[in-house]
Structure formats: structure tokens, C-alpha cells
Amino acid sequence: MKINHNIQALNAYRNLAANQLSISKNLERLSSGLRINRAADDAAGLAISEKMRSQIRGLEMAERNALDAISLIQTAEGALNEVHSILQRMRELAVQAANDTLEPSDREAIQAEIDQLTKEIDRIADTTQFNQKILFSGSPKGRAFAEANSSKVNYVGNGTWQGVVTAAPTEPAEVILDIAAALGAETQANIDGKTFTINGKVYEIDVTNLPTPNGLTNTGHIAVNVAWIEPAATDANIMTNVNNLLSALKAAIEARDSQTFGTNIQKIDVTDPDVSNDGSALTNGRLILKTVNNMSPKEASTISVSTSFTSNVTYLDPVDLTTPVTTLKAKDQALASESFTITFAEPPKNGDTLKIDNLTITFSDSTSSSYTWNGTGGTATIDVSGKDVFQVLQDIKQVLSDAKADTTNNPVGALNSYTVVGSSLVLSTDRTDDGNAFGSSNGLEIQIIDSDFEANKGKELKLEMQIGANESETLGFDLSVMDAASLGLARKADHTTPLSVGVNAEAGIDVSSSAQAARAAITVIDQAISKVSEERGKLGAIQNRLEHTINNLKTANENLTSAESRIRDTDMALEMTEFTKNNILTQAAQAMLAQSNQLPQGILQLLKS
Structure with a gap:
């Protein structure tokens, strides 16, 4: 018998500790429902499970992406449905105008409706959006960075919009x-x-x-x-x-x-x-x-x-009373100003230009310079690198303020007021129309030059949908430009000169000059209907494909989740059995530890005897 070492107690204690550790793991698995709670539980299983989890979560997000893609397509297709209705009405009007029972005044009334319907097609193309992404105006690089809402500022080619804005005379x-x-x-x-x-x-x-x-x-x-x-x-x-x-x-x-x-x-x-x-x-x-x-x-x-x-x-002349004249004279200023807006669709790019009256603002991606007078006009350069539309507009506002302060050269004398509202620059002028062409006018001259518009106009909007959990699992499709010009319907104010893609219509196709012109318009409208039908058919096919994609994603997600469950989740019944066994062993070990702690008491009996 030994007093310094109780080997039996140590053995019982070791078994008790092992049983308690097993019970701890049993409780952890039972409370979490997971067989693997840490890498030590199953290192290989953990690695496999985490890879599966990334795939499962990717599949879930891909399913949401596909649903968003369907929503986008439904938005687009809904807009084209209305364009189809407009085109059918235009065709109906063209057929009516082709009948020789009509007088010129009747065809003029029909033409007025055709013009408005054509402009509505442009409005739909310009404003149909999904999550602020414009769907039917083409690639952002194929649209002007800014657009003036005045009918006096028109497209003249080479990515340039210009015109003279004047106020209505009041005297x-x-x-x-x-x-x-x-x-x-x-x-x-x-x-x-x-x-x-x-x-x-x-x-x-x-x-x-x-x-x-x-x-x-x-x-x-x-x-x-x-x-x-x-x-x-x-x-x-x-x-x-x-x-x-x-x-x-x-x-x-x-x-x-x-x-x-x-x-x-x-x-x-x-x-x-x-x-x-x-x-x-x-x-x-x-x-x-x-x-x-x-x-x-x-x-x-x-x-x-x-x-x-x-x-x-x-x-x-009624103003100076000394100058002989050969015509009547009117004041070049009105009592009420004419206001209009220049709305920025995106920040200007390097090389783009905005001219307001006799002030030319150039946009750059590397340099900037404040307002200065160069001898013939005001100039300024704005660095647009890394700036959004709102920051650029504040820079433009500052340049206009500096130019307005130059009362000696007066580069923006025709500009009454200017302010920034959201993504728009609101300008006003009180100058009336003196009949001079752009470059020598008494009104407020506006010129917008988009440096890469011609190279990019008419480009389709390309979209890539992430419909899988991995990098290469995408679905690409494009949305065609669906403005009146791309449908062959946009005309200048003369109703005969076609406008290029990306430029909003000034008027609709001619149905008023003659019955023959109206008959020719029927064919053009038929071609537009066919183009919209083709686009809608393409969108419908993509939507059907995406619905199958979603079903496949759900199936893959279900099967992969089941596989991951077999690796990661605990078998509650089996774990409960283990817990019961380990619990009994722990109680037995505790009893044996108590008994082994009583063994050294026998030594006292020897000492008493």
C-alpha cells in the first residue's frame, strides 16, 4: 500500500475527464445540429463543406440575379408593347391619310397626331429604365452626355447640338x-x-x-x-x-x-x-x-x-430717333425670360465641349483652368476625372459665375440666370430673335459637342447576367436602340429629312403632303412594327430561357444542400445515443473516483494495529 501515489484515483480521474470531454462534444453537436463545428472535428469534411456552402450561396444569389433579369426583360417588353400600340395607330392613320377623299387640312390634322406619336416613341426610349439603367437608348457611350430640352437646339451632325434660344417678344x-x-x-x-x-x-x-x-x-x-x-x-x-x-x-x-x-x-x-x-x-x-x-x-x-x-x-428707328430704317424695329429684350434646361445623362468625357453664349467650356481628364477672356470669347477647362455629374455641374456653375462677373467683355450677356437643379443646368434669357444664324445671334447660343457620339451612336446596350455561382457562368444579351430614328420614323421639321439614331425626332414621317407619301409611310411603319416584333420575340425567348435557368439553379441548390447536410449536419439520434452512453460512463467514473479516494484509508488500520 502506497500513500504518495493513488494510481487507482488517477486512472479513474483520467477516464472521468475523457468522458466529460466526450459529453461536451455531444452537447455541442446536439445544441448546434452540426457534426462539424470546428476544423478539429473533421478537417477534410470542413474543407469540402465550405466549398459546397460557397456554391450553395452562389446558386441562391444567381437565382435572384436571374429573377432580376426577368424583371428587367418584363419592363423592357412592357414598354415595347406600348410602342407596338403606337405603331399600329400610326399605320392606321397612314392608311387613312392615303385616301384621296381627304383635303389637305384633313391630312394636316393626321400629321399632327403622327408627329406626337413619334415623339412619344422617343420619350419611351429615353425614359424606360430598370434600376436607373436606360434600356432603349443604347450604350451610354452612344448617347450625348447632355441634352437641351429646347426645340431651338437641334442636332447638326458630328456629335454636335446647337441653336439659339430666344424669349418670346413682349412688346x-x-x-x-x-x-x-x-x-x-x-x-x-x-x-x-x-x-x-x-x-x-x-x-x-x-x-x-x-x-x-x-x-x-x-x-x-x-x-x-x-x-x-x-x-x-x-x-x-x-x-x-x-x-x-x-x-x-x-x-x-x-x-x-x-x-x-x-x-x-x-x-x-x-x-x-x-x-x-x-x-x-x-x-x-x-x-x-x-x-x-x-x-x-x-x-x-x-x-x-x-x-x-x-x-x-x-x-x-424708334429707339435712337436719328437712324433711318427700311423696316420696322423691335426690342431685342423681352420683359419675361425664356427658361430651359440642359440635362446631363452622364459626366462629360475628355474632349467634350459646352458653349453658352460666348463662353466655351472644355472638359478634360487631366487639366483644368479657370475662366479667362482670350480676346474673342470666354474660355475655361474643367477636369472631370473621377467626378460625378453633380460635381461637374458645380464646376460649371462656378465658371458661369466668373464669366458673369466679367462685365468688361460680357461673354454671357444674353444669359439672365443660371442654377443647378439635380442633374440639370437651368438657364434663362430675355433676348428675342433677331433672325441671325448661330455664330452671330443676339439670342443665347447653346452648343453641346460630344466628342465620341458619332463613333458610338446606335450601339446596342449590352448586358451580362451572372446566372451561376462561378465566374464564367453568365448569360449575355443586348437591347437594341428603339428610338424613332432607329425605327426609321424620325424626321426633321420638314417631315422628309431622316434623323440619325440617338437623335430625337423633330417631326414624324410625312403623311400630309400627298396620298402617295402616306402610302409610302405605310411600308416604313410596317418595317418598324417588324423590328419591334423581332426585339420582343428576342426578349421573350431570353425570358423563357431564364425561367429554365431558375429551375436548374433550384435543383442544383437542393441537391448540393443535401450533400452538404450529409457532411456537416449531425445525426441527432446517433448523437443522443452517444450522449447517453458518455453520461453513464461519466457517472460511473465519478463513483469509481470516490471509491479510489477511499483506498488510502486502509493504511490507518495498519497504523492503529
Whole structure:
């Protein structure tokens, strides 16, 4: 018998510890439901299980991706369904317009609806989105980085949109007919038969002191009957002659050109500042001709004025009253501004340009420079590298602020106001249309140059759907450009000149010029219907394929999950059996440990004896 070492107790303790460790593992597996909770449980099994788990989670996400792809296709196909409806209506209208029972006015009404339907096709192409991805305008590189919503800014080719934005006139056009008092001293012979030509109408003076006029030299002229005093020996006679002429001419114009001038003609009589001194200088007499309608300088320039008098009669500019003119004049500024927006679809790229009035902003991916005047115009360069649309717009706003502050050169004099709203630059101008072409206009000039538009326009939107758990398991398809131009329907305002893909229609295909033109339009619309049908058929086939893909993903996911379960999950019944066994062994080990701890007590019996 030994006192220093209780080998039996140590043996019982070792078995007890082993049993407790086994129970701990049993409890862990039973509580987690997993056979493998750590690599030590089954290193190889853990590695296999984790690879399976990555595949399972990948398959689950691929299934969601495929469902998202179907949602995208359904969105696209729904939009094309409406395009089909529009095209069917357009074809119906074209067939109607091809019938010779219609008058030109009837075809014009049909054309108006065709134009609106064509623009709606463009709107659908521009706005149909899924998760902010525009579906039917083609590749983002095949669209302009910005677009002005003004009908006055149009595509001119080579990736360039330009035009002159002007405000609607708010004041009438005017001209001043100035007649010197000296004309009142002329003889009847020198006055009779002289003419004033105003807005294409010839007014001829018919002078007489008799009860009846002398008669006109041309029966197409409009008589201006004036009782003429001869000789005009006094200032009073001279004033009477000129004032009578002004009154007669005013009455004739109001009677024969009421649509243009109405009663907006103001007469200013000749006066004598020094009545007591006969022969003193008299003031000039005037007719201020003012149009009924508000007019721009361009419209006013179409109303010409002239006279056969070589002296004493002058048409004057109503603003400076010294410059002789040959047409009516209108103000180049309106009381109300015209506002429009330039909306940015994406940040500008290196080489793109935006011109506002006489300020040219160039976009770069490496350099920048603030506003400066180069002698002929304002310039600035904005570095767009790594910037989003909102940051670029803030830079543009700063450049405009600097240019507006340059009151010496005034590069943006036609620009009234500017502000940034979301992804749009809102501009306004009060300049009216003076009729000049781009480059020499009095309005607000806008030019947008997309440097790679021509190279990329019309490119389809290519999409790659991740429909599997691994890198190469993708489904690729593309969405065709479905704007009016790609369908062959977009026209310029003349209804005959086709527009290129990526450029919104100004008008629809011609159905109004003749029945033959309407018949030709039927064939073009049929081709557009066929193209949309082909696109819808393609989308439907892809959707059907994706539905099979989803079924395959679900099956693979189910089978792989089952396989992973066999490796990773615990068999609860078997584990419970093991737990029961280990629990009994632990209790037995505890009892034996207690018994082995009593063995050394026998030594005390020896010592007592």
C-alpha cells in the first residue's frame, strides 16, 4: 500500500475527464445540429463543406440575379408593347391619310397626331429604365452626355447640338414716319402721286382743292386724299398741309392694314414754337406706327417701309430717333425670360465641349483652368476625372459665375440666370430673335459637342447576367436602340429629312403632303412594327430561357444542400445515443473516483494495529 501515489484515483480521474470531454462534444453537436463545428472535428469534411456552402450561396444569389433579369426583360417588353400600340395607330392613320377623299387640312390634322406619336416613341426610349439603367437608348457611350430640352437646339451632325434660344417678344414693333414741316410748303404738283410703301401696301397721295380727287396713277394703290393749300404762304398753312397729310395717311393705314397696326398709330402734329413770328422753325410731324402683335426683331424685319419722297420724309428707328430704317424695329429684350434646361445623362468625357453664349467650356481628364477672356470669347477647362455629374455641374456653375462677373467683355450677356437643379443646368434669357444664324445671334447660343457620339451612336446596350455561382457562368444579351430614328420614323421639321439614331425626332414621317407619301409611310411603319416584333420575340425567348435557368439553379441548390447536410449536419439520434452512453460512463467514473479516494484509508488500520 502506497500513500504518495493513488494510481487507482488517477486512472479513474483520467477516464472521468475523457468522458466529460466526450459529453461536451455531444452537447455541442446536439445544441448546434452540426457534426462539424470546428476544423478539429473533421478537417477534410470542413474543407469540402465550405466549398459546397460557397456554391450553395452562389446558386441562391444567381437565382435572384436571374429573377432580376426577368424583371428587367418584363419592363423592357412592357414598354415595347406600348410602342407596338403606337405603331399600329400610326399605320392606321397612314392608311387613312392615303385616301384621296381627304383635303389637305384633313391630312394636316393626321400629321399632327403622327408627329406626337413619334415623339412619344422617343420619350419611351429615353425614359424606360430598370434600376436607373436606360434600356432603349443604347450604350451610354452612344448617347450625348447632355441634352437641351429646347426645340431651338437641334442636332447638326458630328456629335454636335446647337441653336439659339430666344424669349418670346413682349412688346410690339415700331417705326416712326418723320415728315419735316418744309414739306407743307410744296406745291400740289410736287405732292400729288407721291407714295408711302408700308408692309407691302402702296399708299398714294391724291391732292386736290376740288370736291373730288384728281385720281390715282395706279389703280392698285391706296388713295390718301389730302386737301392741300396752295400756296402755303404762312406757317399756319404749312402746318395744316402736313397735319392733313398725317391724318389722311393714318386713316388709310388703319382702314387697309388693321391686322398689322389696328388703331395703334399715334399722330404727332407739326407745331409752331414761336407763334408770334411767322416763318420761324416748325417742329416735324410724325406717325408712330406700332404693330398690334408683339414682335421680335426677326419678325419686325419682314415689315418693310419706303417712300418715293427724296427729301423731307424719313422712317426713323424708334429707339435712337436719328437712324433711318427700311423696316420696322423691335426690342431685342423681352420683359419675361425664356427658361430651359440642359440635362446631363452622364459626366462629360475628355474632349467634350459646352458653349453658352460666348463662353466655351472644355472638359478634360487631366487639366483644368479657370475662366479667362482670350480676346474673342470666354474660355475655361474643367477636369472631370473621377467626378460625378453633380460635381461637374458645380464646376460649371462656378465658371458661369466668373464669366458673369466679367462685365468688361460680357461673354454671357444674353444669359439672365443660371442654377443647378439635380442633374440639370437651368438657364434663362430675355433676348428675342433677331433672325441671325448661330455664330452671330443676339439670342443665347447653346452648343453641346460630344466628342465620341458619332463613333458610338446606335450601339446596342449590352448586358451580362451572372446566372451561376462561378465566374464564367453568365448569360449575355443586348437591347437594341428603339428610338424613332432607329425605327426609321424620325424626321426633321420638314417631315422628309431622316434623323440619325440617338437623335430625337423633330417631326414624324410625312403623311400630309400627298396620298402617295402616306402610302409610302405605310411600308416604313410596317418595317418598324417588324423590328419591334423581332426585339420582343428576342426578349421573350431570353425570358423563357431564364425561367429554365431558375429551375436548374433550384435543383442544383437542393441537391448540393443535401450533400452538404450529409457532411456537416449531425445525426441527432446517433448523437443522443452517444450522449447517453458518455453520461453513464461519466457517472460511473465519478463513483469509481470516490471509491479510489477511499483506498488510502486502509493504511490507518495498519497504523492503529
